[in-house]
Amino acid sequence: MSGGEPFLYPGFVKLCSALTRRHYISINTNLSTSNVYDFVNLIFPKKVIIINAAFHVVEREKRNEGKSDFIDKVRCLRNRGFDVRVEYVVYPPLFSRLAKDVEYLESQGIEVISLKIFRGLYFGREYPQSYTEPERTLINRYTCDVDEEVILENEVSFWGRPCSAGQKFFSMDVEGNITRCTTSLKGHGNLFEGEYYFDKTPKPCPFLKCGCPYEGIKHVKKGKSSKLSTFREIRQELLFRRESKHYQDFNKAHTSMMPILKKESKPEN
Numbered sequence: 001m002s003g004g005e006p007f008l009y010p011g012f013v014k015l016c017s018a019l020t021r022r023h024y025i026s027i028n029t030n031l032s033t034s035n036v037y038d039f040v041n042l043i044f045p046k047k048v049i050i051i052n053a054a055f056h057v058v059e060r061e062k063r064n065e066g067k068s069d070f071i072d073k074v075r076c077l078r079n080r081g082f083d084v085r086v087e088y089v090v091y092p093p094l095f096s097r098l099a100k101d102v103e104y105l106e107s108q109g110i111e112v113i114s115l116k117i118f119r120g121l122y123f124g125r126e127y128p129q130s131y132t133e134p135e136r137t138l139i140n141r142y143t144c145d146v147d148e149e150v151i152l153e154n155e156v157s158f159w160g161r162p163c164s165a166g167q168k169f170f171s172m173d174v175e176g177n178i179t180r181c182t183t184s185l186k187g188h189g190n191l192f193e194g195e196y197y198f199d200k201t202p203k204p205c206p207f208l209k210c211g212c213p214y215e216g217i218k219h220v221k222k223g224k225s226s227k228l229s230t231f232r233e234i235r236q237e238l239l240f241r242r243e244s245k246h247y248q249d250f251n252k253a254h255t256s257m258m259p260i261l262k263k264e265s266k267p268e269n
């Protein structure tokens, strides 16, 4: 479960309690709220696969006990038996302090730190493409799992490849609306209304870039789907965008998908 910050949603700990009666959950959080301790007391650790705890060092330093509050919560969760992975997003202005921050966490007994590659714009430059060689060397010096290496190399286009998002994985918003993944707007129904459907087989990815590569890396399959089935998937995605309140996304999506289609459909010489 992700947010924004999921612990800020009203009744979030109760929701976790209800869900873990029959299901397993994972959470992405920055551990900034006090109800983390309610979670520790109420939830059975074996029903939580992993808690990804993002260490937002600059925000933490704005408060007196900010950093120690984070450490205390990680320790408390781990002592109770939760698997907590501490994440540090390699945001470009943090490079000068990265080594010091990792050292600080390690001195507090937090030795396994996962560096997360920053994806997005910073001062008009797009990341991860804009990481410099020295920055890449620094990133590689610290723990970096295989998924992060793929993201660092920006190998996140799975266009036309079959992906089981929509068959075995879904994204759902707080109103119960389901899409195949967080990049897609193609509706799969609404869980709360009891009307939803799953694809029977993996469908081609219609996007030039997987908006959340962690989902794509996990669910995309080897090989290419046929051009016709990819075209169908693109068309459905475009139709949903045109009909939904996200109409403004339609043109953007249209222009980002169509050049490839034109290129793909050119007769071969």
Ligand code: SF4
Binding pocket: 158, 163, 164, 165, 180, 181, 182, 183, 184, 204, 205, 206, 207, 209, 210, 211, 212, 213, 215, 216, 217, 219, 220
């Ligand atoms: S590869 Fe990514 S964007 Fe494409 S369908 Fe799968 S999860 Fe969605």
